[in-house]
Amino acid sequence: MAESNFVDYVKIYCRSGKGGRGSTHMRREKYCPNGGPDGGDGGRGGHIILRGNRNYWTLLHLKYDRHAMAGHGESGSKNRSSGKDGADKVIEVPCGTVVYNAETGEYLCDVTDDGQEVILLKGGRGGQGNWHFKTATRQAPRFAQPGEPMQEMTVIMELKLLADVGLVGFPNAGKSTLLSSISAAKPKIADYPFTTLEPNLGIVSYRDGKSFVMADIPGIIEGASQGKGLGLRFLRHIERNSLLLFMVPADSDDIRKEYEILLNELRTFNPEMLDKQRVLAITKSDMLDRELMDEIEPTLPESIPHVFISSVAGLGIAELKDILWEELNKESNKIETIVHRPKDVSKLKEELKDMGEDEDFEYEYEDADEDDSDFDYEYEEEDWEEE
């Protein structure tokens, strides 16, 4: 796929900081013999934190910065001085970012709000210095806790745009034309299929200063679920929409059949998509006269509201907005929190390749010398034996 600035899928490596070691220092000062243990605690390792930022619209900035590493905590020192905490690493992400473990496919977290912070990987706690371990019978402990180890993980970040209404239709159905006519968005429009190659968002203003967000995604064709056309990769951008607007052109041979094909592709992608409220728009209706509309009317699917529109002639647009607004505000159609399913590990390799993300990272660990691995990190004093 051509390089594009719309990046909605990245794989990155994250590593939190490890905790600093506690100090085993013994106080030694003039006039103070046997000063006792005074080793301070180690600092906490830095966390890896995700923060929602509404100024970001894609994951492009992460494409060039695939290593997120927090600082390590510093060791404690004499005089009960605690070590400095490691610096947290904050990763700014667009609202709507979903994070998965790249090895197991497990769903980890979801960042939806501006300013929302989620700790993705916790930094290790710092070890306690030796003065914590002083007891009546053990006046001079010559040991301290090591810090907790760091955590590392390779994650997949996926953007699922947050919009109210998602447009669903075959290529050339007039989706982008509708978005451009009722919002300030300027998607590319042309009379050939697959004009739109990446999702577009537009804010549609409604009466009295009210507005809603509409997402135009690339066209879907029969067999998209098997990877035909642009496949289903963009469907996740309408996964969160509370309302789906199906668009079928008036000159289609069989409007109902086209609608059912679309519905079926959505079902294959994620059966929960069918729980969303749907509205059907018959586009390009400037090509129809009243008589033809009356003829088509009874053949349309009964269960959902429909409207004849023409974005070019402005026909039915006000009525369409009314219907969308009404459906959006029905209590039953309020966005339910979507359940993010884990990724299928067996298909993960293929998916990464599809997204141009198959590269493997090589990481160097700066300090493999300290071997803390045989410590038990429970903070119970019994665990600590005098060396």
Ligand SMILES: Nc1nc2c(ncn2[C@@H]2O[C@H](COP(=O)(O)OP(=O)(O)OP(=O)(O)O)[C@@H](O)[C@H]2O)c(=O)[nH]1
């Ligand atoms: N007559 C008429 N033509 C329209 C109308 N709306 C769109 N078209 C034409 O239909 C063609 C396709 O329109 P697009 O908006 O690019 O269609 P799309 O659904 O976004 O197509 P993809 O991006 O390829 O999926 C263009 O040539 C438009 O000018 C309409 O209301 N009436």
Ligand SMILES: [Mg+2]
């Ligand atoms: Mg388009």
